Amino acid sequence: MNRIVSSLALLSLTTSLSANEWSRFRGPNGTGVGSADGIPVAFTEDDLNFKTALPGGSGCGSPVVWGERVFVLSADPKTATRYMNCIHGKSGKVLWSKEYKSESHRLHTRSSYASCTPAADKDYVYVAWSTPSSTLLKAFRHEDGAEAWSRDLGTWQSQHGFGTSPIVYGDLVILHNSQQAAQLKPGEEPGRSRMTAFERTTGEVKWSTDLVSKNVCYSVPFIHKGKDGRDELICSSTGNGIFSLDPLTGSQKWSLNDGLFAMRTVGSPIAAGGHIFGSTGSGRYSSNYIVAVEPGANAKLAYKIENGSNFKAPYVPCLIADGDLVFCLYDKGFASCVNARSGEVLWIERTGAALSGSPIRVGNRIYAVDESGVVWVWAASETYKLLGKSDLGEESRSTPAVANGQMYIRTYGHLVSVGGK
Helix, strand or coil: CHHHHHHHHHHHHHHCCCCCEECCCCCHHHCCEECCCCCCCCCCHHHEEEEEECCCCECCCCCEEECCEEEEEEEECCCCEEEEEEEECCCCCEEEEEEECCCCCCCCCCCCCCCCCCEECCCEEEEEEECCCCEEEEEEECCCCCEEEEEECCCCCCCCCCCCCCEEECCEEEEEECCECCCCCCCCCCCCCEEEEEECCCCCEEEEEECCCECCCCCCCEEEECCCCCEEEEEEECCCEEEEECCCCCCEEEEECCCCCCCECCCCCEEECCEEEEEEECCCCCCCEEEEEECCCCCEEEEEEECECCECCCCCCCCEEECCEEEEEECEEEEEEEECCCCCEEEEEEEEEECCCCCEEECCEEEEECCCCEEEEEECCCCCCEEEEEECCCCCCCCCEEECCEEEEECCCEEEEECCC
């Protein structure tokens, strides 16, 4: 009984967010769904609330919002210096910025030294990054950016660079630390993949669950209500497939692997139509596919949709849902819509939009920023309809945030705000 009460209390803390909070990667519980009435479908630079230069001028991590504070990581690629930044969500003024010098190391051409999206709660903002010698998870106070705590999680194996993001569940900060087991240099040890939960005020490790190391994966977990009425932490990776952990203890509740993902998982899982959806792919794109899994103790594959002439599965961008519709924005210029329950592909259209960031949904509209910095807006419907396009004038590989009636978009070197007027 105490366990159930504790779980309900944690859920209450996690979900009691107002319209002023977009507290993690892809917002409330990772759904990518925000609420605001005044976000335009097309705009110019004259319509922006502000355009604030970010220290270092580089980064792919997305902004998060708590109250009137926007938090975002940035970096100087020439010196590998990282900056944790707090920006006023109304004025665009930089309230504080903390600098961390590092050393240069290998990154994917589409990655950066600032590819983590922070997570926030009412007291702290949490962010992670890796260097050649360590993986750091840090907590900063909202008011002045003072470090509340910092934890070194050890080395991190990947040929692409760090890019996963923490989440907050009640009094826990949870990080999916997936590592590479293949293609190691002589003398290198395989990375140790694990999911770890930290006490949010102290950084004390509360639990750590070992996972299978195969391809390094970047999926960010979300909370799902299981058939027993209890919360489950759902995530995906090449080595573990789609899996469920108890968010309070880290113990495994169920998993579906058995070769479910043949390639890397970059996009984060979502729930729609009674299924859990995941995606897998590679930079070659031709073999990408999505899966729909019936969750639970007897988890099974409901269906799988592979790339072909009538469907294009994304590699990096996450899926986005509206009811029983799942929208798939392919990295290289296509958009598709699937009936989540049946797996029927309802439409596919060529867009020409190259995407590394993920889409979000505001009401019945889907927003995504392509790599050239053009904001695309589509109707979330059973038929394809492009509603608007707006050019920010600078490249972007990030996912927008929605809070305070505004949309916050991170380009490489700036944070911009639009809407709410």
